[in-house]
Ligand SMILES: Nc1ncnc2c1ncn2[C@@H]1O[C@H](COP(=O)(O)OP(=O)(O)OP(=O)(O)O)[C@@H](O)[C@H]1O
């Protein structure tokens with residue numbers, strides 16, 4: 228345990244301090260996608276038969292589907308046969324040793340951020356499951372969690388060790404055929420995390436995962452599954468960064484949350500994938516399906532996200548509120564700069580009686596970027612007395628960027644109540660002048676104003692994440708004034 | 710300390726300031742009075758570096774340094790402070806954070822150690838009591854939902870914290886009740902010092918009962934048309950601006 232622990236810390240530290248394009252000998256599949264690739268993948272990962280069947284079924288569904296075109300984003304067609312579907316680092320000893328190939332620009336950025344992983348690690352009580360490319364390298368704090376009966380491990384391990392749990396819940400919230408990217412992910416998902424909190428257990432640690440896309444042209448398809456059994460509680464943090472590359476990279480993840488009766492899941496994300504340069508070159512295509520199901524009475528799922536990265540983001544963390552009195556929450560800050568495009572929002576599907584949902588979305592656009600909020604609130608006939616409160620605020624910096632709001636409301640129950648508020652504001656010249664007149668740097672002023680705008684969301688984040696999110700905004704906004 | 714020579718400034722091609730000349734020495738308090746729209750706020754904003762206004766002619770120096778060459782934030786760190794006639798709100802940014810950032814920007818500029826949150830909190834609480842603002846205002850967003858009078862007291866709070874060399878107070882007395890006027894005046898009097906100059910825009914002679922100015926100037930149509938001592942204010946109160954050849958409601962010159 229102790230050794231694994233140190234190893235992970237070392238690994239993570241090195242990864243961030245050193246090369247962002249990590250030169251390691253990787254076991255990488257040739258680019259291309261067909262049934263044989265999936266069979267090979269499943270075999271390398273020593274999966275039970277049901278898993279392979281599940282993947283193949285998803286693959287066949289995917290073949291019949293088309294790229295979604297409805298989002299308010301624009302990107303060149305992706306050649307799925309040009310992507311490699313498996314890449315694993317061979318040995319930990321092969322990890323980077325030299326600083327030489329690091330882009331100083333990127334190092335500077337991380338210096339400013341204060342190396343997030345490193346920082347967070349110091350905060351005792353955070354367990355880290357580091358996903359390095361496709362394979363989870365190690366999981367820490369396993370024993371402490373095991374004592375509480377909590378299962379927290381790479382999903383590939385869960386497939387082998389807890390096949391009944393995986394078979395029962397995998398795809399139960401996001402079915403393989405749900406959408407184009409979910410189908411692709413189901414067919415080829417490489418790794419991710421699995422969490423199970425037993426009945427009545429309050430998870431003793433905040434669980435945390437770091438994903439990192441390293442090898443060039445490797446699509447990353449993580450799969451995360453969190454199951455909170457009756458009366459349990461878990462807070463899960465997800466942080467993402469990626470190396471700077473000229474070519475675009477694909478990230479198509481699926482996250483499924485299941486909350487049984489009286490259970491609570493709090494899922495927080497700070498996403499800082501590489502957004503591309505100031506001319507719009509490179510960057511991550513982030514197409515993610517995140518969905519939680521409040522199955523039991525009085526269950527609760529909260530999504531909190533801070534999105535500053537990616538060239539193109541397509542992401543709608545959603546809640547299916549089935550259990551009576553269940554609660555869904557979505558708190559989001561999405562910042563776009565330069566040529567970034569974000570189309571994000573949420574879906575709250577009210578099925579049960581007296582279900583409640585809250586949506587607070589803060590969109591910030593700078594440069595020539597485009598930022599769209601897309602939200603659906605749906606009340607099914609059984610949603611007696613259900614309520615939703617939605618607040619969408621947009622903040623514009625400069626006059627070449629855009630903000631769009633697409634709220635959709637569908638109600639099949641007359642007793643359901645929706646409240647919707649939306650505002651668009653600008654960082655005003657008067658505000659800037661006030662700050663500068665008090666001696667504050669223009670860049671610092673913008674970041675302060677933006678942070679103030681995001682306050683309602685930041686207060687939902689765990690403390691250390693809130694601090695980082697603030698810094699992240701500051702770095703992301705660089706060059707947005709003047 | 711402050712020297713303004715033949716200052717002309719315009720906005721959207723229209724000339725507002727038409728040759729202002731003014732000398733203020735350290736330790737002095739000058740009051741500027743004048744009809745609505747005569748250019749009092751414009752002068753204040755131009756001195757603070759608001760880029761909305763274009764300086765077309767003239768020069769301004771502060772302790773011999775050319776002020777017009779400096780960015781707004783540099784002027785501020787060098788000691789120019791403007792209390793706004795209409796303070797703007799910055800939602801979600803706590804007053805405390807805003808003030809600490811400002812104070813630390815200035816301290817850094819002077820090569821002084823920055824204050825940590827605890828040190829600053831103590832200082833800010835003391836000063837907020839001095840202007841009769843409950844310390845709970847420090848936690849609220851900058852001017853967010855403040856009443857008119859609270860905003861003005863918040864401006865004086867900032868002046869006291871930032872210890873400027875040149876304090877420009879644009880109608881800091883407007884909209885104050887009698888008690889608040891006393892509090893604000895006490896604040897301004899506390900600012901008065903040997904090495905500080907104060908330029909105070911006001912419409913009311915009653916303020917000058919509390920803060921006795923060394924000089925009073927009348928600004929009309931973009932020019933200073935009359936200067937005098939304390940008694941000029943009394944005379945204006947009695948006679949209005951008419952006798953100076955300006956109409957009382959002359960807003961456009
Ligand atoms: N941003 C602006 N755009 C257009 N005109 C402006 C602007 N700012 C000021 N002005 C004009 O300049 C003139 C002087 O305005 P200023 O605010 O300096 O007057 P003032 O003396 O402070 O008046 P008051 O006593 O009402 O505060 C006015 O006619 C005003 O309309």
Ligand SMILES: [Mg+2]
Pocket residue numbers: 749750751794879880
């Ligand atoms: Mg004015």
